[in-house]
Amino acid sequence: MTVAAATTGQDRSPDKLLAPVLSAFWDQPESWTLETYKRHEGYEGLKKALAMTPDDLIAYVKDAGLRGRGGAGFPTGMKWQFIPQGDGKPHYLVVNADESEPGTCKDIPLLFANPHSLIEGIVIACYAIRSSHAFVYLRGEVVPVLRRLHEAVREAYEAGYLGRDILGSGLDLELTVHAGAGAYICGEETALLDSLEGRRGQPRLRPPFPAVAGLYACPTVVNNVESIASVPAILHRGKEWFTSLGTEKSPGFTLYSLSGHVAAPGQYEAPLGITLRQLLDLSGGMRPGHRLKFWTPGGSSTPMFTDEHLDVPLDYEGVGAAGSMLGTKALQCFDETTCVVRAVTRWTEFYAHESCGKCTPCREGTYWLVQLLRDIEAGKGATADLEKLADIADNINGKSFCALGDGAASPIFSSLKYFRAEYEEHITGRGCPFDPARSTAWADTHLEVRA
Incomplete structure (x- = not known):
């Protein structure tokens, strides 16, 4: 995997556009170890955080403007602030490492190459929200990452960055790494919480929101890996650096x-x-x-x-x-060699397969989208099927328990908007125009490129 690193500044030329922070030393030998992490100013941000009050720390992260890196972009500091204080209940931090969105591949490499950035961020976040127990919900198929994360947690306990009285601050923190069983729906935060509690992973009806009644019905913050891993650099280098x-x-x-x-x-x-x-x-x-x-x-x-x-x-x-x-x-x-209809069909098959089945619009809608798309791709569709596609997608979008339904509808809407003619060509031409056995134009294009 390519890891790009360069300097950053006002110069907007291509070689000056990158800002390596989390990935700054991914290419170094044993980048995942505590020794390498400390050599690159690791756990310095934690020391600054522990010198602040929890409320001041939350305000600092809010002022920095860090937004969630998991999808919606909700302000991280504001999410921390939602946790009620003085309620007498345990508070929990849950890190969503169940990365499974097709095309998404940032959190797993980050955990593989630099797990201590996440652990340091977890300690800072738990200090801010007054939590003594954090969980990392990791996608279970990535066994090498699971092993490396377990080893990083062991190193952190041994060095005093986890456990009792962290760095003499009085903060006690237990960190549990939990491996999921490969369900895409568990990337949705409330389904993740149900899975973590030992139940079938299905989205919860909200309210109540996790900040009020999350894990074990207690106030809970659910953050993405990259969101939490970005916090130590903000503390160490300053919010002014981050906002620049x-x-x-x-x-x-x-x-x-x-x-x-x-x-x-x-x-x-x-x-x-x-x-x-x-x-x-x-x-x-x-x-x-x-x-x-x-x-x-x-x-x-x-x-x-x-x-x-x-x-x-x-x-x-x-x-x-x-x-x-x-x-x-x-x-x-x-x-240009990619068939849009084929790509959208494969994505929709994924969403139909991964639907948890809890709500009717998603459970039934994704199934019928797949049937229509397969017919259109195979040249068996009718012109009226395009309106059916849009109509079914509209009946899923915004009407499901969670965002899986919206995600399934998005490729339908956008592909019909930009490539409706390609759908029509599948219908009128009775098949895929990108099939080399059927399309002379397709073959000519490829022969020309190869030449």
């Missing part, structure tokens, strides 16, 4: 996961507001001989963009104004 990066409403740095038909896929850590055009310039562009056709700004559950959106600022406001969501910054890029 990114944009006014979306400050700071983040990991962009570039994948698909690109010359150099990988993690590119840059200030918020960089554009896909700039990232492609940094990574060598699309694969030789091909051009960008469509892309996702935040994984498959966000409305797709086309090449006309290359200069959209990749921050929460810029992407939102253009009609999509920044989400997890999973930039999947597809070239």
Whole structure:
């Protein structure tokens, strides 16, 4: 996996656009160890945090403007502030490491290469919300990451960064790493909490929200891995440094996961507001001989963009104004050889398979979307099916317990908006125009490129 690192500053030339913080030493030998982490100023932010009061610490993170890196971009400090104080109940921090969105691949490499950044962030966050027990809910299939995280936790206990009276501050903290069983729905925060409690992972009806009644019916903060791992650098380098990066409403740095038909896929850590055009310039562009056709700004559950959106600022406001969501910054890029109908069908099959079945719109709607899309892809569809697709997607969007339904509808709406003609070509041509056995134009294009 490519890890891009460069200096940052006012110079906006391609080689000066990146801001390596979390990924600054991923390529060093044994980057995951406590020794390497401390060599790069690890746990210095914790020392500064423990010198503050919990309320001042929450205010500091709020002033820095750190927004959640897991999808919605909700302010992290504000989420911490929602935890009621003086209620006599235990408070919990739960880190959502159940990364499973198609195209999203930032938290797992981060945990694999730099797990102590998360552990330090967890200790800081627990001090702020007055919690003595934190959980990391990790995707169970990534066994090498699970082992490495367990070892990092062991090192932290041994060095006194976890356990009783951390660094003489009086803070006691237990950290539990829990491996999930591979259900996409458990990436939804309330389904994750149900799974963590030993029940079937299904979204809860809200209110009450997790901040009031979360894990074990106690006040709980649920944060993404990157959100928590970003906190130590803010404390160590200062909120002014953090706000000097990114944009006014979306400050700071983040990991962009570039994948698909690109010359150099990988993690590119840059200030918020960089554009896909700039990232492609940094990574060598699309694969030789091909051009960008469509892309996702935040994984498959966000409305797709086309090449006309290359200069959209990749921050929460810029992407939102253009009609999509920044989400997890999973930039999947597809070239002109990709059939949009086929891609959307595969994504929809995923959402239908991963639907927990709790609510009717998602359970039934995703099933019927798959049936229609498969018929259209195979050349068995009718023109009226396009309206049916839009209608079913509309009956799912905003009407489900959780955002899985919205995510399933997004590729439908956006692909019909930008590539309706391609759907129609599947119907009128009785098959996929990208099938090499059926399309002379497709074959000519590929032969020309190969030549």
